[in-house]
Amino acid sequence: MPVPYLLYCTPDGEIREEPRLQALSFGERPLEMRDLIPLPDGVTLSMMPDRLAIGRKRNGERQVVAQTRGWAVAALLPIGYTRTLLPAYEKVPDTEPLPFFGYSAVAGLQGRFYVAALKTDNPHKWHPRVFSRRALEQRVHEKQVAFPQNRVIAQHAHCALDYSCPTASNLFFERWEMAIAVSPGCNARCIGCISKQEEEDLISPQDRLTFIPTVEEIVEVAVPHLEQAEEAIVSFGQGCEGEPLMQWRRIAQAITAIRAKTPKGVININSNASNPRWLQRLYDAGLDTLRASTISGHPETYTAYYRPIGYTFDDVKESLKRARDAGLYTSINLLCFPGMIDREREVEALIAFVREVGLNLIQLRNLNIDPEVLLPRMPALAAMGKALGMKTLIETLQREVPTVAIGNFSRPIQRVQQAPI
Numbered sequence: 351m352p353v354p355y356l357l358y359c360t361p362d363g364e365i366r367e368e369p370r371l372q373a374l375s376f377g378e379r380p381l382e383m384r385d386l387i388p389l390p391d392g393v394t395l396s397m398m399p400d401r402l403a404i405g406r407k408r409n410g411e412r413q414v415v416a417q418t419r420g421w422a423v424a425a426l427l428p429i430g431y432t433r434t435l436l437p438a439y440e441k442v443p444d445t446e447p448l449p450f451f452g453y454s455a456v457a458g459l460q461g462r463f464y465v466a467a468l469k470t471d472n473p474h475k476w477h478p479r480v481f482s483r484r485a486l487e488q489r490v491h492e493k494q495v496a497f498p499q500n501r502v503i504a505q506h507a508h509c510a511l512d513y514s515c516p517t518a519s520n521l522f523f524e525r526w527e528m529a530i531a532v533s534p535g536c537n538a539r540c541i542g543c544i545s546k547q548e549e550e551d552l553i554s555p556q557d558r559l560t561f562i563p564t565v566e567e568i569v570e571v572a573v574p575h576l577e578q579a580e581e582a583i584v585s586f587g588q589g590c591e592g593e594p595l596m597q598w599r600r601i602a603q604a605i606t607a608i609r610a611k612t613p614k615g616v617i618n619i620n621s622n623a624s625n626p627r628w629l630q631r632l633y634d635a636g637l638d639t640l641r642a643s644t645i646s647g648h649p650e651t652y653t654a655y656y657r658p659i660g661y662t663f664d665d666v667k668e669s670l671k672r673a674r675d676a677g678l679y680t681s682i683n684l685l686c687f688p689g690m691i692d693r694e695r696e697v698e699a700l701i702a703f704v705r706e707v708g709l710n711l712i713q714l715r716n717l718n719i720d721p722e723v724l725l726p727r728m729p730a731l732a733a734m735g736k737a738l739g740m741k742t743l744i745e746t747l748q749r750e751v752p753t754v755a756i757g758n759f760s761r762p763i764q765r766v767q768q769a770p771i
């Protein structure tokens with residue numbers, strides 16, 4: 351059986367092969383061909399700063415690649431692919447945490463490159479090639495000239511041009527799922543928050559929203575999108591903001607105003623689902639779909655990661671149950687960290703959770719975080735039982751909760767069209 355070998359990145363960014371060393375994954379488990387798929391279109395190979403590449407010699411001995419030769423390398427996957435293993439590396443002591451990316455293990459074989467991942471959805475709407483930079487710049491300019499006072503447009507122009515955010519960009523391309531950020535504040539303190547970090551040496555990759563849009567600003571961008579866009583979804587709750595539920599009154603007013611103008615498209619919220627009573631007001635106002643964020647079905651793991659302020663995991667479950675009972679399409683944004691969420695206790699708890707709240711969809715999201723930032727802040731892995739592997743986790747979900755779809759992003763569901771109020 352051919353042995354996948356080590357890849358590393360030279361100081362000037364060139365990817366090199368080291369066929370004399372077997373590639374390893376986090377925890378120094380040798381990579382095998384059954385773990386790997388060819389690098390998918392749209393992947394980025396990223397140097398891991400101050401992380402030395404390590405491999406295994408034919409005699410089983412561990413070998414560190416000298417710093418002068420280069421650094422460890424990882425793949426950053428396009429949406430539509432779920433990472434199954436993290437890369438192995440040796441951290442240079444007293445160096446900075448890694449930037450918030452979803453590092454995936456890579457290897458080489460017969461001159462081709464591979465990654466530890468699974469294809470779990472159709473990536474065509476999220477592929478970088480459908481977000482032409484030149485077209486985006488033109489459309490942003492046109493929209494900003496047409497709506498010079500609208501701060502939602504200004505915010506998402508920033509997100510589209512500076513972070514290449516697909517849902518922000520769709521506002522300007524007038525198609526598919528579009529972002530509407532509304533909340534500067536949050537009632538959780540997620541270890542991996544991408545818009546706000548408390549600890550000095552942890553730098554969030556995005557700036558947190560600084561204003562609360564008016565109902566008029568929201569309606570001005572939402573209604574034309576719902577009316578005209580292909581498979582239109584308007585989504586509250588984006589990476590650049592806090593928790594949208596902190597602005598539930600504003601969102602409820604906006605949904606009512608939107609539905610007074612159009613029955614078309616889908617109104618969705620991506621939320622930590624922390625307050626069932628506030629969410630109930632949005633269900634009553636006409637919200638169509640809820641995507642609740644979680645890293646686990648187990649309260650201990652959930653609480654350790656989200657560090658909730660004034661709510662508990664039971665509130666999250668209650669929110670999802672009420673959504674199901676109100677006829678909404680419900681999903682979870684399952685933060686995926688291989689080696690933790692695929693452990694026996696976590697798999698059991700996740701299945702029980704999914705059965706209890708009654709979901710339509712599980713969205714798998716590669717968690718963007720430095721393993722050595724996350725793991726010391728989470729319950730001991732040993733207490734979670736054996737790691738079964740992400741593939742086994744997905745197969746177990748498909749077997750145990752077969753009516754629940756598994757993918758990577760929200761669906762343009764067919765909502766029951768009601769006449770404008």
Ligand code: SF4
Binds near residue numbers: 539
């Ligand atoms: S719920 Fe969202 S905004 Fe709040 S801390 Fe977590 S990731 Fe950040």
